[in-house]
Amino acid sequence: MDELSAAERDTGAVIATRALTKRYRGGQLAVDGLDLTVPEGSVFGFLGPNGSGKTTTIRMLMGLIEPTSGSARVLGRPMPRSTRAVLPHVGALIEGPALYGFLSGRDNLLRYDAADPTADPRTRRARVAAALDRVGLTAAAGKKAKAYSLGMKQRLGLAAALLQPRRLLVLDEPTNGLDPQGMREIRALVRELASDGTTVFLSSHLLDEIEQVCTHAAVMARGRLITQGPVAELAAGARGRLVVTTPDPGDAARVLKEQGVTDVVVTDDRATGEPPEPPRDLAEVNAALVTAGVRVRGFGLQRASLEDAFVALTGEGFDVAG
Structure with missing residues (x-):
């Protein structure tokens, strides 16, 4: 004591x-x-x-x-x-x-x-x-x-x-x-x-x-x-998600995977995923999208949240209803 x-x-x-x-x-x-x-x-x-x-x-x-x-x-x-x-x-x-x-x-x-x-x-x-x-x-x-x-x-x-x-x-x-x-x-x-x-x-x-x-x-x-x-440090310990806003989310997802992006998710007007590991210049990923004919209307790295940190630490989702 x-x-x-x-x-x-x-x-x-x-x-x-x-x-x-x-x-x-x-x-x-x-x-x-x-x-x-x-x-x-x-x-x-x-x-x-x-x-x-x-x-x-x-x-x-x-x-x-x-x-x-x-x-x-x-x-x-x-x-x-x-x-x-x-x-x-x-x-x-x-x-x-x-x-x-x-x-x-x-x-x-x-x-x-x-x-x-x-x-x-x-x-x-x-x-x-x-x-x-x-x-x-x-x-x-x-x-x-x-x-x-x-x-x-x-x-x-x-x-x-x-x-x-x-x-x-x-x-x-x-x-x-x-x-x-x-x-x-x-x-x-x-x-x-x-x-x-x-x-x-x-x-x-x-x-x-x-x-x-x-x-x-x-x-x-x-x-x-x-x-x-x-x-701030807990959230910073988790990787953010790469977000591409586009009318061609399916094509964007394909290119992102080719560029090493993982856990790619497609919605109506966007494709998101975990940035490449090891890290690379995201400008190159954006250039690959444009070269492939994907109409990029938005491109950026979304800041990691506490939920991202929790998933990264435990390997499971955060069940708010459990």
């Missing part, structure tokens, strides 16, 4: 785990030897298909379940041993909010705030009003929680996590159930929190979500950590 603390001081890690493992009864290995480092001040995306071990990891970090082996530190303290000292500085929304359906959204937050021994009761209503406004629920504050949509419940759970200033905010699938506008609002809120100095740890199975809002990310698959680092 002391060794881990020294590493944290060197790296500025808000969360650090070493060989963190959780095996359930019956032998199911949910998390397998996880070494995770979350830099202070980052928006850290914890990425993986459903069932990859993300929520189990978060539950261990928050002291909700004991690890089978390994260690975890949050805000420099060992978990779950330091739960009482750590959790007042952490806001969390895990596996959806726990709400009193017969109470209004406002009264739910008043209950949450009253349960916090550090919360000043004299400013409770002001804190609740500010949290409701921050997640766009002021107009629905008087409605009973059981009448809330799934997206509204997610917003209310996020408001509960924001009642007090937090050094760390842990969000497990925070955009679940939200419409596109709601997702944009949550992304904007996460960026705002990060700019205020809060470290945000964001679990999601939505690659696009992570790519838009996160500065750093880790990729999980089948309980194991595949990779972690700055988002």
Whole structure:
């Protein structure tokens, strides 16, 4: 544990785990030897298909379940041993909010705030009003929680996590159930929190979500950590795709294959594929297309995405519905 603390001081890690493992009864290995480092001040995306071990990891970090082996530190303290000292500085929304359906959204937050021994009761209503406004629920504050949509419940759970200033905010699938506008609002809120100095740890199975809002990310698959680092570096580690826009996609595909392009896919007006390996001057590929009579209307290299990186690392697709 002391060794881990020294590493944290060197790296500025808000969360650090070493060989963190959780095996359930019956032998199911949910998390397998996880070494995770979350830099202070980052928006850290914890990425993986459903069932990859993300929520189990978060539950261990928050002291909700004991690890089978390994260690975890949050805000420099060992978990779950330091739960009482750590959790007042952490806001969390895990596996959806726990709400009193017969109470209004406002009264739910008043209950949450009253349960916090550090919360000043004299400013409770002001804190609740500010949290409701921050997640766009002021107009629905008087409605009973059981009448809330799934997206509204997610917003209310996020408001509960924001009642007090937090050094760390842990969000497990925070955009679940939200419409596109709601997702944009949550992304904007996460960026705002990060700019205020809060470290945000964001679990999601939505690659696009992570790519838009996160500065750093880790990729999980089948309980194991595949990779972690700055988002730009993770995507840069995967090769982009060569895209040719043309009214002759079939002919373009044939020429691309002759030029060493692999995994060629043809659609109505384009042909795409993996650039040649070893790399070659793409101007030569473009010249070959023109020489063959292909009418090239667009030619370029499309930047690799996190999904491309995931496929390159695991050899499989990213099942967002799994």
